[in-house]
Amino acid sequence: xxxxxxxxxxxxxILTAGGAIIVKDLISxxxxxxxxxxxxxxxxxxxxxxxxxxxxxxxxxxxxxxFFLLTLFRxxxxxxxxxxxxxxxxxxxxxxxxxxxxxxxxxxxxxxxxPASPASIHVSPHYLENSLADTKTPNVVNSVLMDxxxxxxxxxxxxxxxxxxxxxxxxxxxxx
Amino acid sequence: xxxxxxxxxxxxNLVAFVVLLLWGLYITITHHxxxxxxxxxxxxxxxxxxxxxxxxxxxxxxxxVILDGMGPVTADAYVNPLPQVLTLTxxxxxxxxxxxxxxxxxxxxxxxxxxxxxxxxxxLE
Numbered sequence: 138x139x140x141x142x143x144x145x146x147x148x149x150x151i152l153t154a155g156g157a158i159i160v161k162d163l164i165s166x167x168x169x170x171x172x173x174x175x176x177x178x179x180x181x182x183x184x185x186x187x188x189x190x191x192x193x194x195x196x197x198x199x200x201x202x203x204f205f206l207l208t209l210f211r212x213x214x215x216x217x218x219x220x221x222x223x224x225x226x227x228x229x230x231x232x233x234x235x236x237x238x239x240x241x242x243x244x245x246x247x248x249x250x251x252p253a254s255p256a257s258i259h260v261s262p263h264y265l266e267n268s269l270a271d272t273k274t275p276n277v278v279n280s281v282l283m284d285x286x287x288x289x290x291x292x293x294x295x296x297x298x299x300x301x302x303x304x305x306x307x308x309x310x311x312x313x
Numbered sequence: 314x315x316x317x318x319x320x321x322x323x324x325x326n327l328v329a330f331v332v333l334l335l336w337g338l339y340i341t342i343t344h345h346x347x348x349x350x351x352x353x354x355x356x357x358x359x360x361x362x363x364x365x366x367x368x369x370x371x372x373x374x375x376x377x378v379i380l381d382g383m384g385p386v387t388a389d390a391y392v393n394p395l396p397q398v399l400t401l402t403x404x405x406x407x408x409x410x411x412x413x414x415x416x417x418x419x420x421x422x423x424x425x426x427x428x429x430x431x432x433x434x435x436x437l438e
Contacts, residue, residue, distance in 0.1 A: 151329060158353070167352070170352055170355065173356075177363060181363075185371075185374060189366055192404050192405075196404055204408075205348070205352075207415075208418055224343045228342045232335050235338075236335045243321040248323075249326060250371060252371045257388075261394060265377065266386045269379045269381075277379065277394040282402075289402065296405075300413045307416040307419075
């Protein structure tokens with residue numbers, strides 16, 4: 138089963154990703170990457186993943202673009218032109234082989250949108266049916282993230298804190 | 314037409330995921346500019362997250378926010394929330410690693426005056 142909205146959005150996704158890769162000016166490439174993130178968020182919103190779509194639109198399209206642009210403004214714009222690289226032989230042969238293997242594995246995957254797929258019948262019905270009684274939170278994604286898996290989210294904030302400290306150590310002015 | 318190609322073409326999500334993953338990996342391996350390598354890495358990460366989210370889709374289901382006063386909840390009426398939760402964590406960690414790597418790139422530029430791999434390697438010798 139495929140949704141009718143899906144094919145044009147997937148084509149737009151691949152077009153913007155290809156644009157971000159092919160375009161030689163790095164600022165344009167980063168802005169195309171931001172629009173790629175917005176198309177990704179649109180597809181997720183249609184698939185029913187509203188929370189992931191919000192996070193991708195804010196963090197992926199907003200924050201990541203700002204990070205990239207800040208880096209490009211700190212480095213010289215004269216360096217942003219790229220010459221065409223000569224691809225190594227390993228990449229040319231190994232990557233299509235990997236893609237063929239991934240497509241070959243499609244035989245064993247459950248159908249797209251199948252309610253009885255293995256990912257949807259193990260623990261997720263338990264969360265869906267009991268989370269309102271357990272946590273008094275209507276949003277199941279929120280209650281799993283903040284209640285059932287709160288320790289996971291705590292360690293995630295530790296990761297973000299560590300990366301903030303690493304960025305500060307990298308970007309501070311030299312003492313000399 | 315081989316059987317697996319038929320199975321793949323009935324899942325356009327999977328085909329888009331494979332194209333984005335391979336393209337991102339190829340750029341990460343072959344490009345000489347450090348920021349372009351990071352763009353390829355970003356494509357790899359988002360494509361894997363995209364594939365994970367699509368595994369949670371259910372036909373005819375809605376956003377996993379329980380409507381109050383509708384009686385007992387049936388799991389088939391709501392999209393699988395677990396891939397969404399796990400990918401939320403993955404997106405945040407992705408941004409954290411992207412920030413650190415962009416900091417490294419900016420530091421490298423401050424020291425070597427270039428974002429090109431070959432020029433940096435030439436200055437290292």
